[in-house]
Amino acid sequence: MDQGTLPKAYEPAEIEKRWYSFWEEKKLFHADDEKTGKEYSIVIPPPNVTGSLHMGHALNNTLQDILIRYHRMNGYNTLWMPGTDHAGIATQNVVEKQLALEGLKREDLGREKFIERVWTWKAMSGGVIINQLRRLGCSCDWDRERFTMDEGLSRAVREVFVRLYEDGLIYKGDYIVNWCPRCHTALSDLEVEHEEASGNLWLIRYPIEDSDEHVVVATTRPETMLGDTAVAVNPEDDRYRHLIGKNAILPLVGRKLRIIGDPVVSMEFGTGALKVTPSHDMTDFELSMRHNLEHVTIMDYNGHINANGIHFAGMDRYECRKAIVAELQEKGYLESIQPYALGLGRCYRCKEVVEPLISQQWFVKVEPLAQAALKAVQKGHTRIIPENWTKVYYEWMNNIRDWCISRQIWWGHRIPAWTCQGCGEIIVATEDPAECPKCKGSTLLQETDVLDTWFSSALWPFSTMGWPDRTELLHTFYPTSCLVTGFDILFFWVARMMMMGIKFMGDVPFRDVYIHALVRDESGKKMSKSLGNVIDPLQVMDVYGTDAFRFTLSALAAQGRDIRLSESRIEGYRNFMNKVWNAARFALPYLETLSPEDTPADSKSLPLAERWILSRLHRTIQEVRSSIETYCFNDAAQSLYQFTWHEFCDWYIEESKISLGGENQDAKRATAATMRYVLDALMMLLHPFIPFITEEIAAKIRPERASIMKGPFPEFDPSRIDPEAENMMGILMGVVSSVRNIRSEMNIAPSRALPLLVFSFSEQERELLDKNRSMVETLAKVNEFRVISPSQEIEPPRMAATAVVNEMRILVPLEGIVDPDAEIFRLSKELAKIEKELQSVSRKLSNEEFLAKANAAAVQKQKERHSELTAKLSGLGSGLEKMRSLKSS
Template sequence: MSSTDLLDKAYEPYDVEKRWYDFWEKEGLFAATEKSEQKGYSIVIPPPNVTGVLHMGHALNNTLQDILCRYRRLRGDNVLWMPGTDHAGIATQNVVEKKLASEGNDRHQLGREKFIETVWKWRKEYGGQIIHQLKRLGASCDWNRERFTMDEGLSRAVRKVFVQLYNEGLIYRGNYIINWCHRCHTALADLEVEHEEIDGNLYHIRYPFADGSGEIIVATTRPETMLGDTAVAINPDDERYSNIGATEVILPLMNKKIPIIKDKYVDMSFGTGGLKVTPAHDPNDFEIGTRHNLPAVKVIGDDGLMTDEAGEFKGLDRFECREIVVDKLRKEGLLEKIEPHKHNVGHCYRCKTIIEPNLSKQWFVSAKPLAEKAMDAVRNNETKIIPETWNKTYFEWMNNIRDWCISRQIWWGHQIPAWTCETCQKVIVATNTPETCPDCGGKNLIQETDVLDTWFSSALWPFSTMGWPDETPLLKTFYPTSVLITGFDILFFWVARMMMMGIHFMGDIPFKDVYVHALVRDEHGKKMSKSTGNVIDPLSVIEEYGTDAFRFTLAAFAAQGRDIKMSEKRVEGYRHFVNKLWNAARFALMHIPNSNFEFQVSSFKPLSLPDRWILSRLGKATETVAENLDTYKFNDAAGAVYQFVWHEFCDWYLEAIKPVLYGNEGQEKKDATTRVLWRVLRDTLVLLHPFMPFVTEEIWHKLPGTEGSVMKAVFPSDTPDAADVAYNAEAESEMELVIGIITGIRNIRGEMNISPSLALEVLVQSQDKKIRETIQQHQDIITHLARLSSFSVEQPGERPKASATAITEGATIFLPLEGIIDFAKETERLEKEIDKVTKELTGASKKLSNEDFLAKAPESVVEKVREKHETLAEKRQKLQLNLDKIKEIKK
């Protein structure tokens, strides 16, 4: 039985993928070793939410990580890809609360303890969905080390960090402006606020000077907050107010005096240059209020209703209050005007409620002292952000960093390890639950009910997952990690915080490189969203085209700093690439013996030109793939191996060696070519494995002379026989000439509409003796691949009658056409085709010059017309060139 009998005619991904993933897991091929002489290489997975399902962002992020991990294993590294999930406090609590509501229950009826038990039960039953989906993607994580941000080890790390930062004065409790969701009844991190542009209004309100000398007009989008104003601010450089004598204004509707203050924050170009200051309901106003010692008056409560401080408006819903306030201002002649105004409004990322900036007593991390060292690490290139363009964004955010609100008013999460003594009110912060108050000895200690922001535990991820605070062998071997792959949207909220925590607690950076990947958009470049209806489901694509094709598509378009335009057509295109590899492997296995076969290429000398050339090109592809993966240029690495496999190996080499494999050129030549074929296929599978793990594993096990998994193979440049694929300048130059001649002949066939099966006579002329000798030496390859009946080479002389020409470097190709084509018929065919294309081109041009069409048609439709116009223009140009050639040849 030959090898090809073991390789099915068609590649069917589903069965193959499941079988090999199970094999990899069973054999423990993803496992890292805590102590090893091999170089350590580690990546921590950005932990997906335990509520999550695989989306395009996950697919890209984890595919790139997997490519690197599989590549580094092939290079001989001891690879740890640390997996895990995030407990996702607000998201998970919302999911479980909805489930309870559907059962006619809620968390308050259950009580905190029972509710937490319910969440853990839900997590056990449903929380692993995304892990299974990552496995479908081929993710080669060390699953035996899977961590969870609420597991016992990480909880211990969280407590230690909180207590140490508190004791160092870097965690404190105080009043601060936070994002507040009235529906979820909790503070939100900046990242948990989704900004959406909405149609609103800008209300211009008159604030009379207290001394009666005039007024100042301020503009606001939230007039209900004016009830809590404690000042009006102007810029000290604003000449419009340089001569005012008033120092106070009367706060409209509240009839109380508030001061006029001067602060450079005020934008003189906006409105009248007057700014209402509401420290309890705006983060910028809070900063101004702090600078000027202004009181903070909270007029909107945590329930979204107006407080006692709102006077007569007490108890109203905030938006109902807005309407009544505006109406009253109008009646009292204090409303100057209302203008339509588009502006961004923050919404809760979970329930979509409009969030309210609100003054609240929360727990905070003092971020500035931690941020400085995190900035130094990037400045000093200890940690490199790739692409470097993200450095500016990182520094802008870090330089303007605000204290981090870490408390959340929910139940699911790490409960803050702080207790208040009911007897003496002392606050006790401790890693272990205290039994008595250290001051008064009281035993009635009440723990803080708030939990920590999910990002707090995630910030410890690179070292807490490896066993910290214990000094584990895993930490010693794999920290700092080698690279973090992440989306730009969490560069600040997660990456920067990991930098701060890692440096502070480990005394070292958490990762050497940070690769920031771009967004996956739809084929028109639009952001994917459910509301737009343009979301592509990765799992559906995998079902349709296979994981390998999907992964390769993501890698092929993952250019640094450029968003990926994803379409199923592109995935389908790379499915053809998978099939191309499969068919090439079937062809190769048909000719590679199963036994008694010497695999060493160097044992055969001399090799044919195609053999020498393909080995040289293989060496170049190996070098290019390695160089680009080492520098995170995934698209260039994928492009190099694609070019080699499809165009060089399949299109040229396999076709060039068929006369040797099928002909009577002798067993020695056949054996030499068979060895080269085996070597190239072997190394190709290894090169492709990081991108397309499943199909390469399937073929690898059918290839004689291989052992175990392709995952355990050695990267081609690191093998003992790596010298066999060294760059061969002579072979590259000679083959380039041969390819140039064949391509020139094929181009003439295409331009002149000559059947590919028709054998032709060709003459090549060259002034260069060496070129003539090279062409003559390899004319059998040219004759075979160009399908010629006769082929001759000579010095430049008279041009053959009625011949088409093509020029390649150093030589001119002549193809006599007398008796091959009917010049009259070909002329008529080309003229008809030109007329047809011209009519279509005129129609497309009319559309593109129509202003109504350009203004009203969807952008995608206009783009398609532009593409059609460009294609037709190119086609007409080529047809005209061919017609001109026919006329020239007839002369």
């Protein structure tokens, strides 16, 4: 690209499309799998193939891209491994809905044809989110894109399953699972979403055998009583101790129920007596194992009552509930019904209420695997950041249950297990067996279940790099450097990757795990379609540009604190992009006369402003490097924002106009060389955060460079740190800011030149002001600038505004410039207007009816307006006081 000027307006859409195509075409994202030296690698948390970019994806992948671009610019051989997850249940649901529109079910097609249909869907619609990640600017190594169902990963899945089975860590057995009646599959505990809902507590009388006594049990699911096989009480409960060992009679059914004592029973819940339904409750199942209780299953996989449900058989579970409650009431067994808040478990995909059911499933015996993963974090082989999540990880690992890995669906990795129809032998193998190794029979039936989606995802850090083959890619990039993820999949995915990585690679899958927070709406609520508060990343990028969106997320990504996002914040950072653009537009014409070798001279020989900006730049370099390397993305972004807007643009560029507009060619060249150095370094510092605008500007600054993406990222140079220059510029900036503040408070037009008197006891300060007179006059817009020493006798101005900087007294004579009476009238009028509006807002916020009926966003808006008006009122009051004081002087 040729060096030259930039268009007047920054138009992100064209720039983003052009540069992303350039980066891909030049293979700038591609890692070298055989290069030795510094390596840095990240595996992308694979989004579901059914997915579309949402705020969680946007934050997660922006932070990953910052890390990848930063390390790439620092000379690392950098791999960002991309891919998508086959999302078993979600993808099957999508295709089944398509079939339903055609009047078909998957059973009408059969397994093979249905799987073909899913692959067709994947080929046509499964890459949407990948292109959206490109839109976000993600610099993934797209040549290595993987899919959890592709051939290589499928081979890895089979290999892991077989090895775990041979090691006794995979088994098949009857166990209670979470069952989704809609998806017709088992779910792991982590695939059940819990929500608080309004329900009831039914108190039911269970008669005691051969007695006039009864025991009252409390339940939130009366329909499950049909499967009761015991009543449990706490052995320390004086109310029921005498009943332990006796039998209760199950109402409506007549089954004898042994009354058992177990300390797990809470004496505070309900009546303190627990109906025990082992086939339909997780806690009851554990009780049954300890007390050798019978299991009576009363519900089928559709959520309907089966033959064990006596005359309720065939009813839907909720229909049965109503019928049972009515019959209990009719026969005098129902003591009372009480409102009760309950935790409802729903399928994480279809949102159906799950049912605990005993089912034959495949499980991973995770305790031995979990202990190794626990020790790896305890010993520091993997760090979890922020550190507070480490404790949560420990608690989960120490209380882990066996992992149900079988799913009763068709789309996924089919379990590589066969049953011989001749002798019943179970064969588990990496290759499809031709005959039974035990009886040599050839009639073998493969398991119909598929593996839990998270099983293949657990292998992602090494399966994507070619395992079980020992590839160069694995040798170079495993263990990966960092995993960036949300806390919601710390256990779904992170812990399982830790277990599998240690088991099969002999090392942890990543050195660091950075856990980011949630993106919420501006009032702190979780974004959801039902609340109507979702902000669409794609729409935001269309309106404000990708760089503004990325920078907003980065600037708000404080460790351990959820992000409150609003479009006004994104709009604010779009203004920052315009500021960067306009700064470059100003600077570029002055850089055309420089040769590529022109750089700022030794700091001490440069003018003050150049010494100052170079010192501030290198402090910023130090801050940004430290912040990125400690995952403090918001601190890095804020340092860059502060330096760019408030130091480089607001001060240095404005000051540089003096020398650039002057006749001294040496001064011009020194300023231009410094400006190019700082602007170029700034583009490189900003590049990981805002890659598009920085690449566009950098190409104009140094057209001989192929791409800013390859760096080098600026290095901190302690020799450029100049405390003296920072102190002297601080004094000058203080004087200028004081004059600007007086101008603002007194409502004086920016174009109106003002007289200025500065009284100083310090000879050094007076020399500094005299030497930099042109800077103060230009930036403060003053025309009669006098620096006064204590020995000089002058008559103080009759009417003047004052300020103090260090020990200097600043006076701005205002006679003939300001009319105090007119200003007092104006300020009083404005004050009255603000007071009236503030009273109105205060009334709203004290109105209980408004607070009860208004949504959270409306209330928050009023609170923000109250704060804004209060601040204005304070400022106006201060201004009025000053004007009255000025009048009386």
